[in-house]
Amino acid sequence: MFCAAAAELATFGAVAPFLSLLADPAQTSRYPFLQSLLHAIGRQSGDADVILAAATVFAIVAMCAAAVRMFVSWLGFKSTFDIGADIGAEVYRRTLYQPYKFHIFHNTSEIIAGLNKTQTIVAGVISPLIQSANAVIVSVAILIALIYVDAVAATLCGVGFTLIYLAVTVTTGVRLRANSKMIAENEVRRVQAVQEGLGGIRDILLDGAQEVYIARFMDIERARRSAQAANYFISGSPRHLIESVGMILIVALAYWLSLRPSGLSEAVPVLGALAIGAQRLLPQMQMIYFCCAALNANASSLTDVVALLEKPLPENDTMSSSVDRLDFKSDIILRDVTFRYHDDSPDAVRNVSLRIRRGDRVGFIGATGSGKSTLIDLITGLLEPTSGVIEVDGRRLGPKSHKAWQRCIAHVPQSIYLADATIAENIAFGADVRHIDMERVRMAAKKAQVDEFIDTLPNQYQTLVGERGVRLSGGQRQRIGLTRALYKQTDILILDEATSALDDATENAVMRGIESLSRDVTVLVVAHRISTLRDCDIVLELKDGHLVREARYHELDYRPSSMSA
Ligand SMILES: Nc1ncnc2c1ncn2[C@@H]1O[C@H](COP(=O)(O)OP(=O)(O)O)[C@@H](O)[C@H]1O
Ligand SMILES: [Mg+2]
Structure with missing residues (x-):
């Protein structure tokens, strides 16, 4: 995770120097590393050479950062699904070890739905949690770097985005949790409907009762899917709003900087770094928000799976x-x-x-x-x-x-x-x-x-x-x-x-x-x-x-x- 943060920083940390070099190649003297690189490859430190060298260094930094990000992302998915497999197996193990009386009183649909819910938990809770833990670290790193570039603009940016996301999280929480309850209940009813239909297929065929069973299934499925659609919308949509706010902020900032006596050319590196920083920061903040929303949206499934995981196991010797x-x-x-x-x-x-x-x-x-x-x-x-x-x-x-x-x-x-x-x-x-x-x-x-x-x-x-x-x-x-x-x-x-x-x-x-x-x-x-x-x-x-x-x-x-x- 810290590697991912470093990779993020490296990409846009290299932007400001690169842009300022573009604006004024005479600044090479500030980067002795570039000078020695040029000497090493036997080139003069002419303007074009300097820019080419800077561009190459920038490209290498960007590629390395991409490689680190991909590796961290692979690690994240791998551990998410490993945890998912462990939870699924543990739920099944605890279920099979329950005494006979437990099985008499529990509908098999409840248990199958419980296993299905572990799938929901993997995609809807564990994965967002791992990714958002990553996102928190990366966001903090980006914010610190942005503060270094321009403290006022960065603080405004950070506080503004956080407040918007907080407001959305608080206002949508109740709705998300209500939907999650309905999705979890309908998951059980859905499995039950399928089991009843297939279990009684002989009677259904003889009575021609297919449509009755299909209608029952459709009712459950529609209610479940529309609750899911609402939750997906609530979890994903603030991004669009905040992206436009971000764009407006950058344009406003560009306008403000252009009014300075030094003009826009001085401001380009700062603007570039801020724009790329914001572009990197937003998905991270969206991820953190998505995680909070996902916890609410899957609260009921999570409670059900935890209840299954808390079922006692017999003593080791038996x-x-x-x-x-x-x-x-x-x-x-x-x-x-x-x-x-x-x-x-x-x-x-x-x-x-x-x-x-x-x-x-x-x-x-x-x-x-x-x-x-x-x-x-x-x-x-x-x-x-x-x-x-x-x-x-x-x-x-x-x-x-x-x-x-x-x-x-x-x-x-x-x-x-x-x-x-x-x-x-x-x-x-x-x-x-x-x-x-x-x-x-x-x-x-x-x-x-x-x-x-x-x-x-x-x-x-x-x-x-x-x-x-x-x-x-x-x-x-x-x-x-x-x-x-x-x-x-x-x-x-x-x-x-x-x-x-x-x-x-x-x-x-x-x-x-x-x-x-x-x-x-x-x-x-x-x-x-x-x-x-x-x-x-x-x-x-x-x-x-x-x-x-x-x-x-x-x-x-x-x-x-x-x-x-
Ligand atoms: N899983 C169960 N849950 C509740 N009551 C049950 C269950 N299984 C059997 N019973 C009840 O226990 C009584 C005895 O059933 P059972 O032992 O299966 O009878 P038999 O095998 O002699 O036909 C019956 O009244 C039945 O309704
Ligand atoms: Mg009997």
Whole structure:
């Protein structure tokens, strides 16, 4: 930054001597440097030679100054975008490390919009801040130099421009901040509108509801864009006003100087230096003003990004991906576990007490909304009980032991998330492609009854499944999900209605594959059909969050209506 200031000074610092030489070449004697330069190249110090030499020196100074300015500007942009990348990654990291409850209550649009806002912050806050810090130093240097050239004119210039910019900053601040709030809110609504449209595309196509969605999007987009236009105008336009004021000032000054007895020729160097100084000073002052305006114009996005950056991270020892699996030996015990999603919502799970021994096959049944998935999320430690205790091998499960516990669990939900990647990558989800154990992948696929299907595909395990697995049927997706869980080879396997999309025969075959797992593996199955639980040692029935029955499979009456989930 100080180099940039020096470069600015050098350019117009060289102007005054150059112009005065032009006006009166006899002054060469005042610049011994020029004389020795002329001697060095073997020239006489004639007028034309002097001017040529001065022009050359001036050109070299100008080129060096330009090079320094370009370098400083490159450095500025590079550090701006480096900081931007760090902020973006940090927001994403903090989001991914938030507990499951955070994600339940936060719309994904809010989070995606939050990441988009980091982009706004880079262009609208960090970049202006870095550039204006530079501009402050350069402005001060230019002002000092101008004061040296002509103190009165320079002070008038500096104070005048500063006052105009201050007045504009104060009067436009409220408007800029109001617009920034509207832009930030509409950013979230915009992402939400796009996600809703694409997420519900099947219904939109069937109902021909495109125009409704487009109109909704347009409303949001128009409001956002007109607020942006206003902010751009407010941030950029004072420049035009101040440029004309500057021109008038210079002309007035020229007129004033020409009235002096020495005439205009004496004044040319001063005028030249002032004109170039002002021409350099104005963009710097505009930059400083732009930064103040940008801070106001992006205040809301900045607040939102800072809030995301302030989200707590878990303690270091549970954050590392190298947490070891907990050595599950004996049992999981729930004592009076109650959970509610909101303080004012009813209990989703109420006073549940149970014991699951290692190696047990436990089935869960109950009507939709009876709390089966919530109970599973409590057991996995994704949710924490509102009251009551969960113990693993006699030790209470808490934030410190969650990670090690979760390493022992493979969970298959009813709707499995598939990434737009190959089947093998989806099975070894989250693993580095180079470290996928294909033999393990094949064995898991065989148990999940999906190996034959995969073999019929053109690229077998390297076939791409499309976004969210659109190129697969519901049943195929579910079996890939099962394979993913089996690939992990964990001590505990949880299937939450994971076979609901399979036909009876395939489901039976899948359950036989599960049954053939070692008796060391504990299996929890939430079933869509009661027959799925045939191999379970014990079946637990939930109703309105309560555990109402604990029975063996053959002790249950077959009641399809109440059992379907
Ligand atoms: N994310 C959530 N936020 C608020 N309430 C929820 C949420 N998920 C489930 N619930 C409520 O908790 C109860 C139990 O739901 P759930 O455990 O999903 O039932 P099941 O899996 O047996 O169908 C339901 O009343 C449901 O409305
Ligand atoms: Mg459920």
